[in-house]
Amino acid sequence: MAVIKVKRPDLATGEKLYLGAIVKGFFITMKHAFDSLRGKTRGASDLASSGLGATMQFPEQRWDDQLPEYYRGAPALVTDEQGRERCVSCQLCEFICPPKAIAIEPGEIPSDDPWAKVEKRPKEFDIDMTRCIYCGMCEEVCPEQAIFLRKDYLIAGGSRAEMMHDKKKLYEIGGKRVGLVNKWNELK
Incomplete structure (x- = not known):
């Protein structure tokens, strides 16, 4: 059986600098930040969040009604x-x-x-x-x-x-x- 060597493709200058990936990650992060400021954070309505984002106000709010059936506690x-x-x-x-x-x-x-x-x-x-x-x-x-x-x-x-x-x-x-x-x- 013959061994076939596969040559990696050469990366372009933009791919070598990872500039595109960095910019894309920045825009995704900013999208989530603006969504949380507008009160449209995913999961915030389930937690009845009173602040920005999906933060639970712990002493007053509890996870009790959202625990899965298979949850193992003390x-x-x-x-x-x-x-x-x-x-x-x-x-x-x-x-x-x-x-x-x-x-x-x-x-x-x-x-x-x-x-x-x-x-x-x-x-x-x-x-x-x-x-x-x-x-x-x-x-x-x-x-x-x-x-x-x-x-x-x-x-x-x-x-x-x-x-x-x-x-x-x-x-x-x-x-x-x-x-x-x-x-x-x-x-x-």
């Missing part, structure tokens, strides 16, 4: 309808977490508890929100649907200690979730 633990913990301390979410943001210490349920047929529940369940990358793997791997990613993007804290969510805080922000929980199933 993880939280949920309880069932009766307020019982769904988590069985299987530690799958801890093992699958890529940045190792989840730490679980399993604990046993006392034998005098009416739901003692379940072996474990988390004694400690911590998520370091400074390390969490919101990948959703913890939610996917959970066999009891005990951890969910909320549509919350406002996670702030004044210190690293405030960004460490413990079991109490995770249940507080997670709330209740309706549906079958395998560990409380009478057939199990």
Whole structure:
């Protein structure tokens, strides 16, 4: 098989200086600038922008109604309808977490508890929100649907200690979730 060498075409003087591309880019930029001054910026009406361009006025305006269905926010633990913990301390979410943001210490349920047929529940369940990358793997791997990613993007804290969510805080922000929980199933 023969090798065919292709010779590059010689550039003209204007092409060597990139003058045409620079001028074209300048005119596109100026067109967008004038459109924003006239209030015709693309997307500004969707954001109900009150200023020039498509700037959202954050504390008053939120993205909540424009978040896609597949948006993944902060993880939280949920309880069932009766307020019982769904988590069985299987530690799958801890093992699958890529940045190792989840730490679980399993604990046993006392034998005098009416739901003692379940072996474990988390004694400690911590998520370091400074390390969490919101990948959703913890939610996917959970066999009891005990951890969910909320549509919350406002996670702030004044210190690293405030960004460490413990079991109490995770249940507080997670709330209740309706549906079958395998560990409380009478057939199990």
